[in-house]
Amino acid sequence: MENIIIGRNPVLEAIKSGREIDKIIVKKGEYEGSIVALIKKAKSLKIPVVEADKAKLESLANGGNHQGVIAFVAAHTYKDIKDMIREAKEKSKEPLIIILDKITDPHNFGSILRTANCAGADGVVISKRGNVGLSEVVAKTSAGAIEFTPVSKVTNIAETIELLKKEGFWIVGAEADGQSMYETDLTGPVALVIGSEGEGISRLVKEKCDFLVKINMYGEINSLNASVAAGIMMYEIVRQKENVK
Numbered sequence: 427m428e429n430i431i432i433g434r435n436p437v438l439e440a441i442k443s444g445r446e447i448d449k450i451i452v453k454k455g456e457y458e459g460s461i462v463a464l465i466k467k468a469k470s471l472k473i474p475v476v477e478a479d480k481a482k483l484e485s486l487a488n489g490g491n492h493q494g495v496i497a498f499v500a501a502h503t504y505k506d507i508k509d510m511i512r513e514a515k516e517k518s519k520e521p522l523i524i525i526l527d528k529i530t531d532p533h534n535f536g537s538i539l540r541t542a543n544c545a546g547a548d549g550v551v552i553s554k555r556g557n558v559g560l561s562e563v564v565a566k567t568s569a570g571a572i573e574f575t576p577v578s579k580v581t582n583i584a585e586t587i588e589l590l591k592k593e594g595f596w597i598v599g600a601e602a603d604g605q606s607m608y609e610t611d612l613t614g615p616v617a618l619v620i621g622s623e624g625e626g627i628s629r630l631v632k633e634k635c636d637f638l639v640k641i642n643m644y645g646e647i648n649s650l651n652a653s654v655a656a657g658i659m660m661y662e663i664v665r666q667k668e669n670v671k
Contacts, residue, residue: 429499429562432492438464441471446500448559448579449474453483453494461495472581474555500560505549505576507586511593513576514548520667521615522547523590524660525597527583527631528556528622529652536567537653538620543571545660550577551586551617587634590617597635599627600659602649604638612639612663613670620656 431440438460440447450468454477457465468475483492514521524542529535535558542550558564559579565572580586587597598612599619619635621627632638641650641658650658 429501430486431497431499432487432490432495434460434464434493434495437495437497438467440497440499441467441473446502446504446560447473448498448500448561449476451476451478451483451486451496451498453480454478461493464495472554498559498561501562501565502560502572502577504560504579507551507578507580507589510549510551510576510578511590515593515615517548519615520613521595522660522663523549523551523595523617524656525551525583525587525617525619526553526557527619527627528553528625529620530556530558531623531652532558532561532563533567534623534651534653536564536569536572538656539564539568539575539577540571541653541657541660543568543575545657545664547575547660550575551583552577552579553583554579554581556622583628584630584634587617587619587631591636596637598659599632599635599638600640600655601627601632601638602640604640606642607639607659607662608642610637610639612666616663618656618659618663620652620659623652 431437450473452475465475483496486496514523524547539550560577591597595615595617597617619627619631641655
């Protein structure tokens with residue numbers, strides 16, 4: 427199970443201490459007392475706050491006194507996006523950054539993180555909202571990659587793409603209606619966008635991409651698991667870069 431902190435004061439102290447918090451769940455209803463200040467502080471720091479019913483909170487707390495508040499904390503520290511870009515460019519003339527647009531399955535996220543490390547990617551970017559964070563499940567599935575491949579959690583994926591473009595990156599989106607990845611030049615600084623398991627890349631993010639590329643399909647089934655698709659595309663990028671050396 428993911429790391430959690432329960433109770434108003436423990437959660438508020440975690441916020442004040444700068445602890446990496448993925449989201450806070452509060453009980454539905456009227457807010458009063460210390461929980462009002464807690465929610466205000468969380469929102470000022472752009473920590474997602476969502477409501478849930480009492481039964482959900484009690485299930486998550488597993489018998490603990492949650493006082494209507496539970497925080498999900500990260501299993502690892504996040505990297506500042508500007509530091510990630512700077513270090514990636516210092517490390518390589520052809521850096522590779524993976525952008526995840528609303529990946530919600532922690533096993534998929536962990537698998538992508540593991541493959542990103544094996545493929546030599548310089549970092550993974552996720553959104554603060556709509557994407558699973560660095561949970562214990564992600565950490566375990568990554569098979570240790572969480573310790574070596576930095577992850578940046580940003581407020582807005584579209585704005586981050588604009589930042590990457592200014593830094594010289596080509597933005598490549600994985601889409602079923604794109605052009606064949608084998609017929610696309612994927613060399614140079616690349617940021618690869620992988621969409622959600624069910625809906626793919628969101629409309630605004632898709633519009634920000636320089637290229638949309640697809641994996642050629644030859645069987646009766648025309649879709650791949652998000653982590654499998656991400657792995658295939660990462661290694662096509664690696665293959666092309668190796669061939670131009």
